[in-house]
Every structure is written in C-alpha cells, then in structure tokens.
Amino acid sequence: MVVPRFWRERRSRYSLIGTRCPVCGTVYFPPRSVCPKCGRKSVGKMEEVQLSGKGKVYSYTIVHQNVIGYKYQKPYVMAIIETPEGPKLTGQIVDVEPEKVHIGMPVHAVFRRIAEDGKAGIIQYGYKFIPDEE
C-alpha cells in the first residue's frame, strides 16, 4: 500500500476508530462520512467511535500459497471477525495453530506489523486478532 493512503488511515488502523450514524445508530468500519441508510440526514453528523477490539470468527480461510510478504507466516489464517458493535472486520488471526481456528471462536484485536515495503521502506502497523484465553 502506498505511504499517503496508509498515513490517512492510520488512526482507524491503529486504534480501530470507526464512525457511528447518530440518526440510526449504525456503526461503520472503516469509517464513513455519510450513512448509506440515512443519506443526507447524516451528513456532517457522523460521530467517531472506537471499537472494543472484541469479536468472534464469522468466517475464515487458511492460506497455504506463497503470497509475497507472507512466506514466513504461512500457513496463515485470514478471517472475517464479527464485532459486538456491528461492523465485520477482515484480519489475520495469529499466535494460533491454524487447525484450532473455528467459526464462533472469540478473538480480540492486537497491534502487529501488517506489511513492510521491502527492507528500506515504511513499516505498516495495524490490527490482527488472537484467540481469547480459554
């Protein structure tokens, strides 16, 4: 990802900052400046909201391919996480044996390196998920 875009999105990526529509209460992540349900009634009124980082595995896949930048992590788990606030987040589940991941598994967000632009480029940080303690 290019540096300017990552920089613009850093607050939501670092701290799970989304937005809530004050008209209907729907929470959006990534943040939206207009609520698609309420349209112009929500313009200029969207409120920032920080997600708790808690969630459950809604769906997942185990990646075995040699994707660039993930060679040292494979096989790795990519999942859709259902949050109690509403939005579904896509992210990697780490610190777990892939075969132990299951739908409905409670997880929470952690702060990790997401990608790095070669050996000399910028390091991109953001959220991944780990299983809650049993």
Add this chain to the structure above:
Amino acid sequence: MVGIVTYGSYIPIYRIKTAEIARMWGDKPEHPEKGLGLFAKSVPAYDEDAATIAVEALRNALRRKNIPGDKIGAIFVGSESHPYAVKPTASLIAEVLGAYRAHAADLEFACKAGTAAMQNVYAMVKAGMIDYGVAIGTDTSQGQPGDALDYSASAGGTAYIIGKDEVIAEINHTVSFVTDTPDFWRREGQRYPSHGGRFTGEPAYFKHIMSTAKMLMEEAGTKPEDYDYVVFHQPNGKFPYRVGKRLGFKEEQIKPGLISPYIGNTYSGGTPTGLSTVLDIAKPEDRIIAVSFGSGAGSDAFDITVTDEMENFNRDAAPKVWDMINRAKYIDYATYLKFRRMIVEVD
C-alpha cells in the same frame, strides 16, 4: 505525591528452551540451566517488534486505568531495538494514544533505557510540566547465533503511566550512576552486538548496580531489610541473586521479581517488567527497590512505596506477568531463526 498511576506488561507467546539452543550449538543441554539459570526465553513472532510490544504493554496499562490521550504530556520509549534507525517509536505511541500535545522521544542505553524513560517522566511530573506521562521499556534483542547471548536475548516490555493523582506506587527517591565502561556495544550497521566477555560481570553489572543501590539507600535512609521486594536487572538467572546477596538482600526479597529464568533477558524491558511482576502481587505499604543496569554503563535506582490506592486499582483488568509467562508456545531453533529473520536467502 508522584508515582505510578498504572502499569502493564507484554511478553510474546513464543518461547525457545535453552536446552534446544544448547542442542543446536553442541553445548550440554543442562549448561544454560545450571550455568546461567536460564530455562527458556521469549521470542517475538514474525510480525512483532519493539513498537508492537510497547503498544500491547501500554494497552494493558490502559485496561487497568484509562488515562485519556489529551492528558498525557510526555512519551518516552526506551529500547535498543527500535524498529527504525531514524523515525521515532514514540510518535507511533503518541498516535495510538491520541496524545498529540506531548513531548515524545526515544531513548537508548542498552538495558537501562526503560528505567531512563521512567526517570524522565517522573522528573517532568515532579516539575509540574505535565500531569501524566508514559514511560516504556521494550526490546526484541538479539545475540549473535551461537554466542552466550543467544541463550538470553529475548523480547518483552512494560509501560508505566506516571502522574501525581491516584498513585498506586509512590516513587520516593531515584538516583543514577554512570561511567564509560566498554562491556557491551554494537557499532552502527552491525547486526549483532559484541561484548567484553568476563569483563561484563564485575566492573560492569556488579559495580554499577551495587554503587547505585548503596547511593539510593544512603539518600533514602534505608537498609536492605526495610524492603519487601528488590528488583535487579536480570541478564540471566544468577546475577540478581549474587548482587542481591552482596548488598545484604535475602533470596525471598529477590525471587518474586526475577523472571529471566523463564523468559530470558528482555533488555530495556528487564527491570521494568521485574517491577511489574512485583506490582502484580504487592500490597499497600510494601516497599520496593528496583535497580537497572545498562551496558556502557550505568544504573538507575528507584525507592518505591505501594499506596492504599492499590486497593481501588483494577489489577485484574489486564493479564499479569505470570499469566503471560504461563501462556507459552515452544518452538524449535529453526522456527526461531525464521521468526527472527535470521535465515539468509539468495536474491
């Protein structure tokens, strides 16, 4: 009253047993256990570094007591493994906190950069410049493969928020001692550090810790028996007992704050995490002395008293150090090399 308002630690889940490292390098498996008092060391996952460890430790501190970012006036991050050579770790922490009106800086002083951070924040709070400040010691240190440091260099960190309201542990006194001592160094551009072999013990670790501890107790008017706990920098599992006994401390004062046998030497995270382990179990009025050591060489010492506020403090809102020591996944040496990016590939 100036002191610790909240604290939190983070230790990566992965461990390598020192016997596995010994197997790899042809040493007897019991050598690191008997000689160094080290059984295992923590290993950062492939996607962890000193900055991610700092953020996780800080979030554990904020789980126990949330201090809003706009009240935090200083952020000091001590590490010898900052992810960038140029680009501060402290600015990333500021962004994570939403603390923009803050004095932020990275510190580096081998294994004592974390306590140096604590001292800086303490001074700013005491001077009335800020209400709250964040001090973090964090590292993902590396030894040359096959070197003695390969048994100990590990990963972890601890974050302290220091302020003057609702203090759970008052910092009564702090002093430092420093000399130019070439016991351990790493030149710019070199991947692994070098050290002065046996020179690392007596003129470095022992001299600096003993001088600083004696200076602190003299200024505070205390004796070893006045303390419930003593925390020393812990490069292995033996030095803290040895230096402690020479200073007149007993094993039961040293043991609760000694975690290097199970996670190794977390460098800048070492003394701060030892102190965090003690704070996990300390009661009001307990008195603690903590003395760090950083090669090159210097020590920072703190005389701390736990306050009644500890009773109202939500320690259980974040994992304790022993919870994190116990949640371990063991890996072999090859996986360790993979996680630490020590495999050389031909382009």
